[in-house]
Amino acid sequence: MDASNSLAGPVAARLRRPGWRDPKLLVGVLMIAGAVALGAWAVSAAEASTPVYVARGTLTPGEPIGAEQVSVAEVRLGAAEADHYLPATDPLPAGVVAVRAVGEGELLPRAAVATATDLDVRPVAVPVTDPPSTGVAEGALVDVWVTPEVTDDEPPTPRLLAERLTVAEVARPTGGFAVGAATVVHVLVPTDALPEVLGALAARQAVQVVLVPGAAAP
Incomplete structure (x- = not known):
């Protein structure tokens, strides 16, 4: 009997294609999906700005407020905070005046604007x-x-x-x-x-x- 034939040769290991039930594959898929969702949320949050009116110069009580007195700025505000300011998505109410001083570059608060009769x-x-x-x-x-x-x-x-x-x-x-x-x-x-x-x-x-x-x- 040939001695070379009596020695068993190395058996090649077969690589199995991972299935959907493979825990490692599932964890990887979840990590990728989470990263994509987080990135999409970050981009959405960065773009979630609110257009509000800003005083071009100092507004004093009694001063009429029109398009020449304000500009529009995109700022990031929470929902509760945004309610305190006049949104630039709507036109300025007609015939309004400042009822308190508003500094140059300051966001225009709702409480600072009223009709002349309220002054x-x-x-x-x-x-x-x-x-x-x-x-x-x-x-x-x-x-x-x-x-x-x-x-x-x-x-x-x-x-x-x-x-x-x-x-x-x-x-x-x-x-x-x-x-x-x-x-x-x-x-x-x-x-x-x-x-x-x-x-x-x-x-x-x-x-x-x-x-x-x-x-x-x-």
Whole structure:
């Protein structure tokens, strides 16, 4: 008997094609499907922006709001947060005004817009004795102080006339008219405070407008 034939040769292992019941194959399919779904969700979330109105410049109470005062920006907002702002998917309501100050570039809140009949402030021109600080500008908040005339040689005591008023406009004298001219600060006075403010201005008392630093208009 030939010894070479008595030795068994190596048996080649057969590779089986994995079936659908193979756990490794199922796990791989699930991982791929999960990655695809996650990627699709991420792309969808990135594109889920909301068009809202943005103030082109500072809006002050009483200022009419139209297409020239706002622009449109695409921002990502949650459903609850988006309800606080005017969506640009709808046209601006006709005849609306700002009822509170809105800063330049700020999203336009629903609560900052109403009809003119809902506005309870009136613009009043206040000539100030001394030039106000540079921070006294449109949209800023200021306190108005008055100093009565000196009587009986007693030093005058300034008193607070009105506080936290929104500045609608500041007219600073320039050019040849600057010498001796007064700066006029137009402030928005609540209607119930108008009698006292107008009375103080009519009495020609010394008036000072003091900036409220770091304060945001209501």
